[in-house]
Amino acid sequence: MERLQLDYVDLYLIHTPFNPEHRLEQWRALVELKGQSKVRSIGVSNFNESHIEEIVAAGFPVPETNQIELHPWSQKPNLVSYLREEAILPIAYSSLIPLSTWRDVEGQDSAETDQMKADGRQEDSPFKLMAEKYGVTESQVLLRWALQKGYPVIPKSTNPQHLRQNIDLFGFTLDEEDMAAIATMDRGDGVAWAIGDPSKVA
Numbered sequence: 001m002e003r004l005q006l007d008y009v010d011l012y013l014i015h016t017p018f019n020p021e022h023r024l025e026q027w028r029a030l031v032e033l034k035g036q037s038k039v040r041s042i043g044v045s046n047f048n049e050s051h052i053e054e055i056v057a058a059g060f061p062v063p064e065t066n067q068i069e070l071h072p073w074s075q076k077p078n079l080v081s082y083l084r085e086e087a088i089l090p091i092a093y094s095s096l097i098p099l100s101t102w103r104d105v106e107g108q109d110s111a112e113t114d115q116m117k118a119d120g121r122q123e124d125s126p127f128k129l130m131a132e133k134y135g136v137t138e139s140q141v142l143l144r145w146a147l148q149k150g151y152p153v154i155p156k157s158t159n160p161q162h163l164r165q166n167i168d169l170f171g172f173t174l175d176e177e178d179m180a181a182i183a184t185m186d187r188g189d190g191v192a193w194a195i196g197d198p199s200k201v202a
């Protein structure tokens, strides 16, 4: 916090469930930091139902949030409804994966398939058609979808025009027909990580 020049941190997360031997110790540390008011909210990322059940079974408070890969091609309906039941807020990362230009930079690996890249480039991709219909950009359609599902979004950009678009999400609403169409587009596990969806680890 000294290096951040802050008195407290708004939200502190465990990045992945990759360390089964120390997961509970990591969570205990976050609970203690919250108890000391050094952190306002604590959560996890890339945790699935069984990782969270482990925390519950150990008698700890449940995480307030779970940051997971969520976009039309990875909708994780079972995990999301479990999180809703437990009052854990899902936060969406990598919302923009269906864009043809997503991480179009050398050295940024992912498990995105060639089919996904080709689908993103289609002139008549559903997101391009929706963007035209609402007079917005494809990225705004993708981010607005997440907001309408109740997921906070954290898109990253170094381009000022993109940054402006990514916060300008409140002047339109995707209609029920488009939300229903997107609900049918789920392709399963996330692809942001080159190693595959991290929430799948035991």
Ligand SMILES: NC(=O)c1ccc[n+]([C@@H]2O[C@H](COP(=O)([O-])OP(=O)(O)OC[C@H]3O[C@@H](n4cnc5c(N)ncnc54)[C@H](OP(=O)(O)O)[C@@H]3O)[C@@H](O)[C@H]2O)c1
Binding pocket: 015, 045, 046, 067, 068, 093, 094, 095, 096, 099, 101, 102, 103, 104, 137, 139, 140, 154, 155, 156, 157, 158, 159, 161, 162, 163, 165, 166, 192
């Ligand atoms: N918990 C996890 O495991 C995990 C995993 C991945 C990411 N994250 C978090 O999520 C944050 C965002 O990561 P991400 O995966 O969503 O982003 P990302 O893939 O790193 O970057 C988003 C990509 O979309 C582009 N972009 C952004 N806004 C755009 C727009 N309006 N139009 C067109 N292109 C646009 C960016 O390019 P430009 O810069 O050119 O706009 C960049 O290529 C990260 O900072 C990280 O903290 C967490």
